[in-house]
Amino acid sequence: MDDMKDVQEAYHDWEAPTYDDKFGITFDDHVTDYAVGRLVRGLGDVHVAGDALELGCGTGFFGVNLAKAGRLTGSLTLSDLSPRMLEVAAANAAANGVAVRTAVADAESLPFDDDTFDLVLGHAFLHHLPIPGVAIREAHRVLRPGGRLLVAGEPSHWGERITTVVKRATWAVFDRVTSQPRFAHLRRHHDHGDDAGLAALEADVDLHTFHPDEVERMASVVGFTDVVVQTEELTANWWGWAARTVEGSLAPDAITPGWSMGVFRGYRALTRLDEVVLRRIVPRPLFYNLVLAARKPVSPPRE
Numbered sequence: 056m057d058d059m060k061d062v063q064e065a066y067h068d069w070e071a072p073t074y075d076d077k078f079g080i081t082f083d084d085h086v087t088d089y090a091v092g093r094l095v096r097g098l099g100d101v102h103v104a105g106d107a108l109e110l111g112c113g114t115g116f117f118g119v120n121l122a123k124a125g126r127l128t129g130s131l132t133l134s135d136l137s138p139r140m141l142e143v144a145a146a147n148a149a150a151n152g153v154a155v156r157t158a159v160a161d162a163e164s165l166p167f168d169d170d171t172f173d174l175v176l177g178h179a180f181l182h183h184l185p186i187p188g189v190a191i192r193e194a195h196r197v198l199r200p201g202g203r204l205l206v207a208g209e210p211s212h213w214g215e216r217i218t219t220v221v222k223r224a225t226w227a228v229f230d231r232v233t234s235q236p237r238f239a240h241l242r243r244h245h246d247h248g249d250d251a252g253l254a255a256l257e258a259d260v261d262l263h264t265f266h267p268d269e270v271e272r273m274a275s276v277v278g279f280t281d282v283v284v285q286t287e288e289l290t291a292n293w294w295g296w297a298a299r300t301v302e303g304s305l306a307p308d309a310i311t312p313g314w315s316m317g318v319f320r321g322y323r324a325l326t327r328l329d330e331v332v333l334r335r336i337v338p339r340p341l342f343y344n345l346v347l348a349a350r351k352p353v354s355p356p357r358e
Contacts, residue, residue, distance in 0.1 A: 059185050059262070060136060060161065066256040067137035071114065074143070077303070080116045082123060082151045085319060090120035093178070093207040096285060097348035105129045105173025108197065110162045110190065111136070111180025115144030115155075117207070118176065122153040129173070134160035162190040167197045174198075179208035182263045192277040198351040204279060206347040211286055212264040214343030218296050225297040229304055243306045267339055270347050279349035286342035289333050291325040294318075 070077070080086065094101070103126065109118035112133040121127045133144050133155050141157045148155040160166055162177075162184060175194040181187040194204050210218075233242040267284040274282045288295075298318040302310055329342070 059259075062256055063183055063260055064136050066253060066260050067113075067135075068139040069250060069253040069256075071137060071139035071143050074114050074140070075116075075147075078299075079302075079315075080114060082120055082147065086116070087120045087124050090117055090178075091124050091126060093117070093346060094121055094126055094176075094205065096287065097205045097207060097283075097346045098203055101126070103127050103129065103174045103203075105199075105202075106132070106171065107174040107176065108132045108134060108167070108172045110134055110160075110165075110175060110177040110194065111183065112144050112177075113137075113140050113180075115147040117178035119144065119148045119151055119153050119155070121176075122148075122155075123151045127174070130154075130156065132156045132158060132172075134158045134162070134165070136161055163193060164189075165193045165197055169196055170199045171197050172199065173202045174205065175202070176205040176207075178206070179210075181206060181209050182265070183260055185262065187263060187265075188273040188277070191273050191279075195277045195279060195351055200351055200353045202351045204274070204347065204349045204351070207344065209270070209345040209347070210261075210264045211340055211343055211345055212266050213340045214286070214289075214292065215264040217341065218292055218343055221293045222296050222300050225300040226304070229301055233304075241306055241309050243304055265345055267345060270345060274347060274349045278352065280352050281348070281350040283348050285346045285348075286339040286344065287329065287346065288326070288343045289329045289337060289341065291322050291329050292343035294321050294325050298322075 067074075074080070106129050107118065107127050109131070112118055112135050115133055118127065118131055118133055122131050131153065133141060133148070134157070135141050135144070136159070138159050141159060145155060145157050158166065162180065163186060175198055181190060184190050191204070198204065232238050267286060271282050271284045295318075298321075334342075
């Protein structure tokens with residue numbers, strides 16, 4: 056497990072300078088609205104005035120966007136295992152007028168006292184951890200009684216399997232098209248040079264997918280109450296991953312503002328389809344993203 060954490064730190068340190076470009080992370084209104092949407096789905100239409108801690112913050116996408124939107128109005132501490140990710144997150148926060156503290160921290164062994172925070176949140180970090188349930192237990196420990204936990208963006212087991220088929224099919228089509236001489240200029244040529252070994256670690260850092268009821272049990276067994284796991288993004292996720300597969304292989308000058316806006320509009324339209332129509336008829340395990348919300352009880356349960 057310690058070796059795996061070394062791998063996670065090394066890869067994410069290497070990826071930090073290019074992570075935002077790779078995943079389309081910005082602090083524009085549409086991305087801020089997305090972050091707020093995850094908060095509202097999990098906790099309701101709330102503004103958190105207390106002390107907040109983000110686990111596995113990466114470059115600050117979730118917490119900084121929420122603070123920028125006025126949803127986190129108290130202190131915000133960003134934590135991550137990767138020091139270089141934290142450097143980028145601090146720079147992103149400063150550029151957006153958000154005051155933060157940063158802490159290099161292992162989510163499975165947090166360097167904070169018991170009962171320190173009113174909100175613990177995270178986005179797409181649990182699946183990188185050797186034992187995700189330990190991080191949920193740590194979140195419970197550092198929360199004050201009555202505090203809330205919100206984790207979004209975690210891949211579901213069946214959602215990931217379906218999306219893998221979409222990604223492979225997209226790549227097969229792209230590969231066939233750009234193998235033709237008249238389209239060959241569209242293909243990006245990857246050359247990581249001396250960093251090829253670090254780049255190759257991308258295949259090793261995604262450790263888990265989750266069943267919704269499994270995540271509910273992990274939160275309940277460590278003492279959380281009001282535990283709810285929702286799922287979201289079906290066709291919107293297929294669209295997003297197909298677009299990301301193409302973008303990761305396109306020559307940089309082929310990704311135009313028009314392309315980016317078209318991808319975003321398609322994502323928004325399919326999100327509405329997922330929410331308004333498909334959520335009613337498709338079982339929740341088939342959707343891709345999990346959103347976990349829970350509360351630490353004000354009083355310990357009676358034995």
